[in-house]
Amino acid sequence: MNQQTAIPAIELKGVSKRFGSVIANSNVNLSVHKGEILSILGENGSGKTTLMNMIAGIYFPDEGEIFIDGEEAIITSPKDAFDYKIGMIHQHFKLVDVFSAAENIVLGLDEKGKYDLSSAQKRVADICERYGFEIDPKKKIYTMSVSEKQTVEIIKVLYRGADILILDEPTAVLTPQETQKLFAILRRMRDDGKAIIIITHKLHEVLSLSDRVAVLRKGEYIGTVNTAETNEAQLTEMMVGKTVELNIHRSEPRDAVPRLEVHHINCSNREGVKVLNDVSFVAKAGEILGIAGIAGSGQRELLEAIAGLQKLDSGAVLYNNPQTGKMDNLVTKTPLQIRDLGVRLSFVPEDRLGMGLVGNMDIVDNMMLRSYRKGKGVFLHRKEPKDLAEHIIEDLEVVTPSASTPVRRLSGGNVQKVLVGREIAASPTVLMAAYPVRGLDINSSYTIYNLLNEQKDKGVAVIFVGEDLDVLLALCDRILVIGSGCITGVVDARTATKEQIGLLMTKTNAESTEGGTPHGN
Amino acid sequence: MKDVLVFLCGFIAVAIKQGTPLLFGSTGEILTEKSGNLNLGIPGIMYMGGVSGVIGAFFYEKAMAGQPLNPLLGILIPLVCALLGSALLALIYSFLTITLRANQNVTGLALTTFGVGVGDFFGGSLAKLFGAGGSLSIRNTSTLFRSTLPFAEDWGAVGELLFSYGFLVYVAFVLAFIVSFVLNKTRIGLHLRAVGENPATADAAGINVTRYKYTATVLGGVIAGLGGLYYIMDYAYGTWSDGSFGDRGWLAIALVIFALWRPKTGILGSFLFGALYVLPAHLNFGENRMVQYAVMVLPYVVTIIVLIVISMRKKREHQPPQSLGLPYFREER
Numbered sequence: 001m002n003q004q005t006a007i008p009a010i011e012l013k014g015v016s017k018r019f020g021s022v023i024a025n026s027n028v029n030l031s032v033h034k035g036e037i038l039s040i041l042g043e044n045g046s047g048k049t050t051l052m053n054m055i056a057g058i059y060f061p062d063e064g065e066i067f068i069d070g071e072e073a074i075i076t077s078p079k080d081a082f083d084y085k086i087g088m089i090h091q092h093f094k095l096v097d098v099f100s101a102a103e104n105i106v107l108g109l110d111e112k113g114k115y116d117l118s119s120a121q122k123r124v125a126d127i128c129e130r131y132g133f134e135i136d137p138k139k140k141i142y143t144m145s146v147s148e149k150q151t152v153e154i155i156k157v158l159y160r161g162a163d164i165l166i167l168d169e170p171t172a173v174l175t176p177q178e179t180q181k182l183f184a185i186l187r188r189m190r191d192d193g194k195a196i197i198i199i200t201h202k203l204h205e206v207l208s209l210s211d212r213v214a215v216l217r218k219g220e221y222i223g224t225v226n227t228a229e230t231n232e233a234q235l236t237e238m239m240v241g242k243t244v245e246l247n248i249h250r251s252e253p254r255d256a257v258p259r260l261e262v263h264h265i266n267c268s269n270r271e272g273v274k275v276l277n278d279v280s281f282v283a284k285a286g287e288i289l290g291i292a293g294i295a296g297s298g299q300r301e302l303l304e305a306i307a308g309l310q311k312l313d314s315g316a317v318l319y320n321n322p323q324t325g326k327m328d329n330l331v332t333k334t335p336l337q338i339r340d341l342g343v344r345l346s347f348v349p350e351d352r353l354g355m356g357l358v359g360n361m362d363i364v365d366n367m368m369l370r371s372y373r374k375g376k377g378v379f380l381h382r383k384e385p386k387d388l389a390e391h392i393i394e395d396l397e398v399v400t401p402s403a404s405t406p407v408r409r410l411s412g413g414n415v416q417k418v419l420v421g422r423e424i425a426a427s428p429t430v431l432m433a434a435y436p437v438r439g440l441d442i443n444s445s446y447t448i449y450n451l452l453n454e455q456k457d458k459g460v461a462v463i464f465v466g467e468d469l470d471v472l473l474a475l476c477d478r479i480l481v482i483g484s485g486c487i488t489g490v491v492d493a494r495t496a497t498k499e500q501i502g503l504l505m506t507k508t509n510a511e512s513t514e515g516g517t518p519h520g521n
Numbered sequence: 522m523k524d525v526l527v528f529l530c531g532f533i534a535v536a537i538k539q540g541t542p543l544l545f546g547s548t549g550e551i552l553t554e555k556s557g558n559l560n561l562g563i564p565g566i567m568y569m570g571g572v573s574g575v576i577g578a579f580f581y582e583k584a585m586a587g588q589p590l591n592p593l594l595g596i597l598i599p600l601v602c603a604l605l606g607s608a609l610l611a612l613i614y615s616f617l618t619i620t621l622r623a624n625q626n627v628t629g630l631a632l633t634t635f636g637v638g639v640g641d642f643f644g645g646s647l648a649k650l651f652g653a654g655g656s657l658s659i660r661n662t663s664t665l666f667r668s669t670l671p672f673a674e675d676w677g678a679v680g681e682l683l684f685s686y687g688f689l690v691y692v693a694f695v696l697a698f699i700v701s702f703v704l705n706k707t708r709i710g711l712h713l714r715a716v717g718e719n720p721a722t723a724d725a726a727g728i729n730v731t732r733y734k735y736t737a738t739v740l741g742g743v744i745a746g747l748g749g750l751y752y753i754m755d756y757a758y759g760t761w762s763d764g765s766f767g768d769r770g771w772l773a774i775a776l777v778i779f780a781l782w783r784p785k786t787g788i789l790g791s792f793l794f795g796a797l798y799v800l801p802a803h804l805n806f807g808e809n810r811m812v813q814y815a816v817m818v819l820p821y822v823v824t825i826i827v828l829i830v831i832s833m834r835k836k837r838e839h840q841p842p843q844s845l846g847l848p849y850f851r852e853e854r
Contacts, residue, residue, distance in 0.1 A: 079727050094722040096715050098837050106708075107715050108726025115708040142837050 007070040009034045009195035010055065010086070010164050015064030017050055024050040027064070028221040030214045032164070032195045037186060039206040039227075040199045041239055042216035043294075043502075045467065048199045049091075051216070052166045055197075056088035057081035068164075087157025088166040093149050095141045102137035105156045127158050131188050146273070147178040154185075165189065166197045171205060172296065173273070183209050201239075201294050203232050203506045217241050232503065240469060240502040248449050248474040251457060256284035258320055259461035260306065260430055261327075265315030267301050267485075275301045277485045279315070283430065285322075288452060288462040290476030290493060292469065292501050298485040299465045300350060303432050306463075307347045308335045319343050322429060346428035348420055350435050350465075352412075356419045359408030363389040363400065366407055367422055392421035396447060413444035420451055431455050434465040449475055469498045483507045530682040532796070532803055537690065538756055540795025542567065544693045545748030546773025547780060547787045548700050553611075553741030554782060555704060556734045557717040558618060559846040561629025563745050564770020565636020566610045570746025571753045572640035573606025574599035575761050578662035578754070579647055595665045599750060607746020608739055610636055615738045619731055622848040633770070644761045656762035663759025666751075689751040694788060696744055701784040713737055717842035720849040730849055748773065772798075775824040781831065781839045794820045 008031035017025045025047045032038045040048045053059045055066065057075040066073050068084050075081050081088070095104050102121045121137040128135055135151050144152070150170060157165060167186075171179045186209065190196055200206060206213050207227060215222040215238040222238050260283040267276035275298045283289045291299055304310035306317050308330060317330040321343065328341055338345060349355040357366045367385035389403040396417040400410055407415055416436060423431065433452065437445040452475070456462050466472045472479055476493040481504035489504040546567055553560045560566075578599040582590065614632055617623040648657040667687045676684065704710040715723040716733045724730050752766055753759065776794055780786035797820050801813040831839045 078725060082727075094719075094725045096718045096722055097843065098718060098840075099711075099715070103711060107711060108723065108728050110708075115706070115711070140837070 008032060008067070009036075009069060011067040011070075012051075012055075013065045013067065015051070015054060015061045015066065017047075017054060017059060017062050023219050025054075025061075025216075025219050026221075028216070030221070030224060032197055034163070034195050035190055035193050036212070037190050037196045037198060037210045038224075039210035039213045040197060040216065041201060041203075041206055041213050041235060043201065043239060043467070043469075045218070046216040046239075047219040048216055049168055052088060052168060052197065052199060055081070055086060055164075056166060057086075082160055082162075085161055085163040086166070087160060087162030087164070089150065089153045089157060089168065089170060091168045091172065093153055095149060095152060097142040098140060100138050100140055101135055101144075101152045101155075104141060104152055105137075105159050109160070123159065124155060127155055131158070131185050131192070133185065146173045147175075147182075150174070150182075158189075163193075164195045164197070166199075168199045169201075170198065171200060171202065179205070201506060203235055203503075206235065207232070215239055233499070236499050236502040236506070240498040248446070248471070249453060250475065250477075251453065253284070253287040253456070253477055254459075256286045258282045259285040259322075260463075261318040261320070262302075262306070263316045263318065265302075265305055265317065265331075266313040267298075267305060267310060268313055269301075275485050276305070276312075279482075279485070279487055281480055281487060281490065283461045283463055285429070285461045286456060286459045287477040288456050288464055288475060290472040290479040291463065291465045291482060292467075292472050292479050293482035293505055295467065297482045297505075299482060300434065301485075302482070303347065303349070303434055303463070303465065306330065306430075306432065307345060308333055308338050319430075344426060344428045344430070346423035346426055346431045348416075348423050348431075348433040348436050350438075352415050352419055353408060357407050357415065360406050362404040362406055363393070363398075363418055364403050366418065367392075367425075370422060370426060388422075388425055392418060392425070396421050396451075413440040416440060417444065417447065420448060424451060424455060428455070428460055430461045430463070432463040432465075435467060436464070437471070438467070445471075469501055472501070473498065481505055527677075530679070532799075533792070534681050534685055535799050535803070536792055536796035538686065538795070539798050540791035540793075541686075541690050541693050542748035542752045542756065542769050543773045543776050543794050544697060544787060544791035545751060546745045546770060547776040547791065548693070548697045548784050549741040549743070549745030549748070550774055550777045551741075551780070551782055551784050551787065552700050552704075552744065553738050554777060554845055555713055555717045555842055556737035557720060557842055557844045557847065557849070558615075558734060558738050559625050559629065560611070560614055560632075560738060560741065561626060561774065562610060562614050562632030562636065563629075563742075563774055564768075565633035565640075566607045566614075566742045567636075567745050567749035567752075567770045567773070568640040568766055569610050569636045569749065570603040570607040570743075571749030571766060572644045572761070573746075574603035574750040575644060575657065575659060575753055576647065577602030578659045578759075579651070579657065582659055582661055583651075590661050590665065592665055595662050599662060599666075599754065603746050603750040604743050607742045607749070610746075611739045611742020614742070615735045618848065619734045619738070622850070625846050625848070641763050645763050648761060648763075652761075656760055659754075659759040659761075661759075663754050666754035667758070687751075687755040689747065689755055692747065693751070693791075696747075697784040697788050700744075704784070714842070717844060720844055724849075734849075745773065772820055775821060778841075779824050779827050781827075782841060793823075797823075 011031040012028055015025060015028045028051055042048045050059060054061050055075065057078045057080050060076055066075060073084055075084065096107065102117055102124055105124055106120045124137045133151050133155060135148060135155065141149060141152065170182060174182060186196055198210065210227050212224055212226050213230065213235065214224040215235065217239060262279060262281050265276055265279050266274065269275050279302060293299055301310050305312055312331055315331065318327045319330055321328055328343065330338055330343065353359045358369065364382060364386045367388050368380065371385055386403065392398060393400060393403060398414045398417045400414060407418060420433070420436060436448050440448065452462050452464060464476060473493050473496065479491050479493050479496060479501060480487060481489045481491065481501055483505055488507045491500060546563055550560060550563050581594065581598045610632060614628055617628045618625045644657065651657065666689065669686065670684050704714060712723065712728045713733050716728060716730050720730045749766065752769065753761060757765060772794055776787060776790045780790045797816065801816045
């Protein structure tokens, strides 16, 4: 095929998208030619998926134009995108479990003639042969591995005649071998004249697969470079940008003693994929330990493992009990048993209204979720939690009509203040917070940072999972970097740079062994 | 030997007649559930189908004032009335659960109470005004519904086994086969099953989820309503009395589970349930009511056993549609 046609297969000019006051994309320009693979590189929340969803017809841009083969295209629905021969493979597969591969592939198509699954199976087999897929069209989805399901999604798009393929983090769920296979297929499709856009944040994949790389940072379009003319260091710098001074107060940790020791924990998810691989570290009393990593690298499982909510394959979580001076292994215990041991563990989960609070209950009732076992007899004691609720509303400046307002009616920042307030009120010895400032405005964020610092000064071991590297560098004492379920390094937050952490974050299993030392200080 | 055979043919024929309302109900409910709607209003809808047919037939007979009925109109009027009555209830259910996203269980149960109440009100009123002893008889219409092929009686036991039924019995069989064919062998069926399994996926594939749910639920209600009509016109010889329909609606829902959501298995299941239903009357227990009631419980026991077995085997093809009972919002992620 003509490698460099003058007119790009798809071109975006000045595309912007806002959600309320949040700018997801601002003035993005990029183009992809036929027979070319373009990588979109960026950190979490840099607007990669939003941008691609605009091409796939899920969102409509607020500003800017999209050109397909040189002509302006108005894409308002996924069906419009199909008509422009654009196909997107989402991170979460859209497949019917009890259907066979072929049934899923023809689903929703209005082909002429009678419904004939065997001819569809033949066409599927043709596509497989052409690009080198290996799939049995009669196999049911629920018996398939993740990689097979992804194959079905790709065939589905090709069956509909797509010429422009968008893949949203296709390798996140694949093993290295499966990734290599996928790349071989993508290269074959490129040689066949398809235009391919792939979203990823793994640098080595970008370098080995794509022809050009477009970088986004916090919704801004940074630029596009030819892969052949760039390297990891340049891409990392484009991705993370210059360090921003945040002016968050940070005190020196005083007599930091080990409070929590995590020893070689391994953990697998429901599909049997390893999400934590031989993770070891120490959290000290009186310091803030940051955890950095690409979303979904195992941060959630790690915190849940410590809180006793996650089943581990192996390993130990030892708690240095300041009351008894003994070490307690938390792994084999339930959250209730952990509490009964006198371990005071507070957990601010990522999913605030799912795991942390009950949306339909008011602030007082949510306080009682932690104290309902107190009191005698069958009646509830509402006095104490009511006082606590009012105390939190006043101290943390929670904006709410009253303490009896259902928390689901509060804004994100206020919900978070209620949750953090409750967890801190339990005077913990270990406080874990996962993305506590996600979706919060600047002022609320600083309130949360101050609360974490207060706890640190009281001698609490604080574990802070964050996504903004500037915040991690300004708030934490040490930063643990996690990549694909492995610890890829531990750095001192006072001396480390963003590039250093960015590079550690994008490392994968294979490289992590020569990475930083897991037990570093 | 011959006596046994004759008895058996007769027993099977009675079981089929008894099973037919259940077959209508379960075919309709399977179609509905395949779209992801768990319509527990089926007993009420079947009841409404029956009473609507009775009302139509009664007024037609009254207008004819003892004259012989026109066979075509005599069938068509009650049939159309039954279809409209059950379609109305199914439409109410669809509007509440699909458009307003009300809880399906609550809506269904309310509709059953409503259907039975409305049915008893109209049926009971008619019976009180025009009937005798609390029941209403529309014998002439019933004769039309029960008319069989002319040679059925000449063929003895075989004739009884195969040809002794009114036309609605054959309609029930044909409908079960048609629904099975549509679900498994057509594009419409594929799309409908996708809607019931995973509406978000169906939506992303460009399938109109709302339209499929409405159509399947209303058609399913109409099919179930025919069961009520059959019961009154054929099985009960055109006699309406309050509450005589009994628990057949719930049995039809149990039959859906027993048949593992397959209309063709539903045919066999309806025979079995019908047989278990009439067994006490055929076996002479004398005055021993306890055994009689114990036998009548069997269809439910069988259903519970089936539920336990399918839950234990965990075979995905035998599970109910994945999003059964759940409302669908496009915006919810």
